[in-house]
Amino acid sequence: MTDLIVSELVTNAVRYAGGPVGLRLIRDEVLLCEVTDPSNTQPRMRRARITDEGGRGLFLVARLSRRWGSRYGQRGKTIWVEQELSG
Numbered sequence: 660m661t662d663l664i665v666s667e668l669v670t671n672a673v674r675y676a677g678g679p680v681g682l683r684l685i686r687d688e689v690l691l692c693e694v695t696d697p698s699n700t701q702p703r704m705r706r707a708r709i710t711d712e713g714g715r716g717l718f719l720v721a722r723l724s725r726r727w728g729s730r731y732g733q734r735g736k737t738i739w740v741e742q743e744l745s746g
Contacts, residue, residue, distance in 0.1 A: 660723050661742060664692055667716040668738055672696035676735070689725060690742040697735035 665682065672680040676698035685691040704717040720727055720740055727740040 661690065661692065664720050664723055664740055664742070665694075667720050668692065668694040668740070671702070671716055672698075672738075675700065678735075681737075686744070688744075690744055692740045692742070693737050695732075695735060695737040699731060699736060702729055702736075702738055 661684075665684075669680060669682060672694050676696035678697040681693075681695035683691075683693040683695075685693070702717060704721060705715075717727075723742070725741040725743050727738065729736050729738050731737075
């Protein structure tokens, strides 16, 4: 599950933001995944049609995670995702 989430977020950052992309995984009470890119564009979920080849990435991230969101800094944004840790 984590590999799919990381893949979707990093792919989106590379495709839409360009520039340097950062990845952090932090294990605490939950597994926190953060992907940072230089863009200030707000991520948004789309409703992909059956015939669309893409557009499902953030929907999958939302379904596979406990919660997700974004925050902005001086050099772009960070998309973060929390996942429950299994026993």
